[in-house]
Amino acid sequence: MDEGRAALSTTAWRTLAYGLPLAFLALFFAFPLVAILERGLRSEGRSGSAVDVLTDPLTVDVVWFTVWQAAASTALTLALALPAAYVLGRYAFPGRALVRALVTVPFVLPTVVVALAFLAVLPESLERGRLAILVAHAFFNVAVVVRIVGTFWAGLDPRLSEAAATLGAGPWRSFREVTLPLLAPALAAAAALVFLFTFTSFGIVLILGGPSYSTIETEIYNEAVRIFDLHAAAVLALVQLAFVVAVVWVATRLEARLAVAGQALPEEDVLRPPRGWREKALVGGSLGGLALFLGLPLAVLVQRSLMVGDGYGFDAYRALAEPTGALLATPWEAVLNSLVYAAAATAIALTIGGLAAFAIAGAGEQETRRGRLVEALLTLPLGASAVMLGFGFVIAFDTAPIDFRSEPWIVPVVQALVAIPFVVRIVAPTLRAIDDRQREAAAVLGAPPGRVLREIDVPIAGRALGVAAGFAFAISLGEFGATVFLARPDSPTLPVAIFRFLGRPGELNTGRAYALAVILMIVVVLSVLLVEQARTRRSGWF
Amino acid sequence: MLRVENVTVRFGDTVALDEATLEVAEGEVVALLGPSGSGKSTLLRVVAGLERPDAGRVLLAGEDATGVPPHRRGIGVVFQDQALFQHRDVTGNIAFGLRMRGAPRAEIERRVRELLELVGLDGFEHRSLATLSGGERQRVALARALAPEPSVLLLDEPLGSLDRRLRDRLLDDLERLFDTLGVTVLSITHDLAEAFALGDRVAILREGRIVQTGTPDELWTRPASEEIARFLGLSNVRDGVVVRPESVRVVKDAGGDGVVEAAVRQGPTVKLVVRVGGGEVLEAAVTASDHPQPGDRVRVEIDPAGVVEVA
Numbered sequence: 120m121d122e123g124r125a126a127l128s129t130t131a132w133r134t135l136a137y138g139l140p141l142a143f144l145a146l147f148f149a150f151p152l153v154a155i156l157e158r159g160l161r162s163e164g165r166s167g168s169a170v171d172v173l174t175d176p177l178t179v180d181v182v183w184f185t186v187w188q189a190a191a192s193t194a195l196t197l198a199l200a201l202p203a204a205y206v207l208g209r210y211a212f213p214g215r216a217l218v219r220a221l222v223t224v225p226f227v228l229p230t231v232v233v234a235l236a237f238l239a240v241l242p243e244s245l246e247r248g249r250l251a252i253l254v255a256h257a258f259f260n261v262a263v264v265v266r267i268v269g270t271f272w273a274g275l276d277p278r279l280s281e282a283a284a285t286l287g288a289g290p291w292r293s294f295r296e297v298t299l300p301l302l303a304p305a306l307a308a309a310a311a312l313v314f315l316f317t318f319t320s321f322g323i324v325l326i327l328g329g330p331s332y333s334t335i336e337t338e339i340y341n342e343a344v345r346i347f348d349l350h351a352a353a354v355l356a357l358v359q360l361a362f363v364v365a366v367v368w369v370a371t372r373l374e375a376r377l378a379v380a381g382q383a384l385p386e387e388d389v390l391r392p393p394r395g396w397r398e399k400a401l402v403g404g405s406l407g408g409l410a411l412f413l414g415l416p417l418a419v420l421v422q423r424s425l426m427v428g429d430g431y432g433f434d435a436y437r438a439l440a441e442p443t444g445a446l447l448a449t450p451w452e453a454v455l456n457s458l459v460y461a462a463a464a465t466a467i468a469l470t471i472g473g474l475a476a477f478a479i480a481g482a483g484e485q486e487t488r489r490g491r492l493v494e495a496l497l498t499l500p501l502g503a504s505a506v507m508l509g510f511g512f513v514i515a516f517d518t519a520p521i522d523f524r525s526e527p528w529i530v531p532v533v534q535a536l537v538a539i540p541f542v543v544r545i546v547a548p549t550l551r552a553i554d555d556r557q558r559e560a561a562a563v564l565g566a567p568p569g570r571v572l573r574e575i576d577v578p579i580a581g582r583a584l585g586v587a588a589g590f591a592f593a594i595s596l597g598e599f600g601a602t603v604f605l606a607r608p609d610s611p612t613l614p615v616a617i618f619r620f621l622g623r624p625g626e627l628n629t630g631r632a633y634a635l636a637v638i639l640m641i642v643v644v645l646s647v648l649l650v651e652q653a654r655t656r657r658s659g660w661f
Numbered sequence: 662m663l664r665v666e667n668v669t670v671r672f673g674d675t676v677a678l679d680e681a682t683l684e685v686a687e688g689e690v691v692a693l694l695g696p697s698g699s700g701k702s703t704l705l706r707v708v709a710g711l712e713r714p715d716a717g718r719v720l721l722a723g724e725d726a727t728g729v730p731p732h733r734r735g736i737g738v739v740f741q742d743q744a745l746f747q748h749r750d751v752t753g754n755i756a757f758g759l760r761m762r763g764a765p766r767a768e769i770e771r772r773v774r775e776l777l778e779l780v781g782l783d784g785f786e787h788r789s790l791a792t793l794s795g796g797e798r799q800r801v802a803l804a805r806a807l808a809p810e811p812s813v814l815l816l817d818e819p820l821g822s823l824d825r826r827l828r829d830r831l832l833d834d835l836e837r838l839f840d841t842l843g844v845t846v847l848s849i850t851h852d853l854a855e856a857f858a859l860g861d862r863v864a865i866l867r868e869g870r871i872v873q874t875g876t877p878d879e880l881w882t883r884p885a886s887e888e889i890a891r892f893l894g895l896s897n898v899r900d901g902v903v904v905r906p907e908s909v910r911v912v913k914d915a916g917g918d919g920v921v922e923a924a925v926r927q928g929p930t931v932k933l934v935v936r937v938g939g940g941e942v943l944e945a946a947v948t949a950s951d952h953p954q955p956g957d958r959v960r961v962e963i964d965p966a967g968v969v970e971v972a
Contacts, residue, residue: 283761284730286737287758296757301747
């Protein structure tokens with residue numbers, strides 16, 4: 120009897136853990152995608168058939184620029200991040216953990232904040248255009264390279280370079296022949312991620328590209344929101360999806376081909392303090408340079424938010440309480456909206472992502488394929504861009520009985536969708552790492568399955584869930600590409616409000632944008648620093 | 662060929678090497694023996710140029726090489742756990758040093774074949790490292806280090822990670838190889854048997870200092886201190902006197918003043934622990950198969966040739 124009930128509760132639990140995330144994804148991810156497909160392929164729009172849109176010289180230009188800027192941004196990011204990755208991968212020094220934490224801050228900063236920081240720091244002649252886009256992308260993605268490559272580097276046996284040296288290879292030759300090939304899988308993984316992120320980057324290109332530079336992502340927005348050609352937008356979204364799938368496929372193949380057998384060493388066996396002035400200068404120089412590159416734009420952003428005429432003051436901040444022509448709400452209300460939406464989105468992302476992580480990690484031998492499938496499905500929204508999600512929602516949920524698109528709860532749902540892949544990727548590895556013998560020990564000591572979960576899995580996953588909550592909150596706060604489609608004019612979020620102020624003339628509006636960006640930055644940085652505090656070593660590269 | 666002169670290395674507050682001095686003549690095999698943490702690896706790294714000494718000099722063929730970077734020293738190193746290049750096959754590993762010298766293709770191929778034959782891995786040219794056993798990997802590491810014909814070959818615990826049977830076989834092979842090649846070798850180990858088997862001379866390193874150097878026979882018969890005697894496994898040490906176990910004769914005697922406390926077979930000899938006169942404990946190594954058993958009363962006779970006075 121007892122056994123039967125235990126088995127029943129296990130089955131019910133399994134069904135819930137798989138079923139809820141899958142149902143959520145089917146409704147809020149697959150369905151909007153299908154809507155885009157249908158709109159793009161079946162109907163004809165103002166711009167003619169899908170083929171007409173594709174062969175339009177303007178589309179060709181946009182696709183070319185998208186690929187070009189993504190490739191150039193990736194190259195620039197690698198060049199700027201590799202010295203710091205080397206330093207973090209080879210040397211132990213005081214404050215190393217802090218450096219790792221601080222370098223992550225730009226990555227979770229909202230794109231709108233990054234764009235504004237570069238508007239503030241770049242000279243007027245450069246503040247909009249190709250260079251601004253590339254530099255802002257590098258700023259944003261340096262963390263990806265530093266953390267993936269740096270962590271991998273810290274697992275490479277330093278004696279391999281030493282062996283090469285004793286065999287007559289100078290430092291450069293040894294780097295090219297030994298370190299680089301061994302580092303290749305991490306480099307490929309990092310480059311692929313940066314390429315994907317910059318390929319589908321929205322806020323930065325929209326703000327820093329000005330009217331003359333647009334990518335597929337910003338063009339989808341333009342067609343859908345400004346020109347109102349939903350058909351052209353859908354075709355572009357499909358082009359983007361095809362590119363994303365192709366990049367992921369190539370990257371996976373490449374990483375598999377580059378993979379080298381051999382185990383990573385524990386960091387303690389690899390890292391050593393820098394010795395001699397040369398090594399110390401190298402550590403100080405690379406980290407100092409990076410600190411300048413990452414810190415200066417943010418510092419100037421704060422400075423600009425405090426500028427009033429020729430002097431300084433809190434005028435822009437004070438003006439946030441007043442109603443303005445740019446919004447149907449006061450800016451302070453936007454701050455409040457953002458916090459409420461982000462909290463709701465975090466709750467949804469933790470529920471769905473947490474359940475999925477338990478399902479993936481708890482999958483027994485015969486179920487690992489199913490687990491992997493769920494994991495792959497759950498990480499898909501990471502590749503499908505934010506603008507695609509927002510746009511998909513707009514065209515999928517526009518008729519009764521599912522005309523959700525102006526419901527207030529649709530905003531946290533779309534933000535959660537963006538955050539879920541991160542939650543799964545943070546929580547699942549921690550759960551997988553739990554030694555099964557702990558569960559067996561609990562069972563032998565008399566704990567039924569549900570109790571085992573409560574006594575073993577949940578407490579251990581608690582820390583990872585905390586980390587995931589911080590990330591989900593930061594991502595939701597800064598989410599712009601999808602939210603801009605769905606936030607109602609009377610309840611804007613912070614990034615949307617910033618964008619609206621930027622589109623308005625006058626020093627006060629610009630000042631308000633800077634002030635809101637600073638507030639957004641502070642909230643996000645605080646939640647990320649809390650995350651770093653709770654960060655476990657097993658939570659992957661985030 | 663190789664001379665290490667008063668080399669000192671400090672890591673922060675700890676002194677890894679304390680004015681260590683050591684010489685290896687051309688064609689000689691010296692085994693550096695020391696417990697873990699004694700500074701052996703640091704000494705090897707200083708010789709290879711991978712670590713800069715805080716004081717002292719390294720001389721190679723009479724020339725000061727202290728400031729020469731490792732890739733210009735022409736020293737071969739067999740690293741602990743091999744440190745093989747996982748991203749290359751067997752040939753790629755062995756050919757590495759030859760390519761760095763800019764050797765022509767044909768010569769590289771010839772030399773790789775020659776070395777594989779030398780280390781007993783004929784036909785392994787294109788095997789991937791993942792398919793090799795521990796012993797085979799060790800042979801590849803040896804071939805890789807020997808390929809560019811180094812002036813000195815350094816080995817860091819060459820048999821450390823292998824199981825016992827493989828160790829014994831590789832040990833024989835190494836001895837034969839060093840004999841035929843006439844190469845100058847410095848091999849470091851924490852294992853007494855390995856040091857005695859490989860080394861023409863053995864240098865004992867303790868707490869960063871070379872405390873005694875000599876042939877295995879010299880060390881065994883004339884340890885320089887009680888501490889060294891104990892480190893060599895001689896346990897009959899008391900008040901500056903060492904009694905080697907093979908010079909202790911144990912005779913069954915119902916009226917003797919000794920009692921056998923333990924008898925442990927160690928290969929061809931048996932270690933007997935005897936308590937004499939109710940107090941002092943002596944260890945003896947005997948060869949007889951009808952040796953006394955624990956509890957037997959015995960008489961102990963000591964051969965004066967086996968008694969050494971130490972400092």
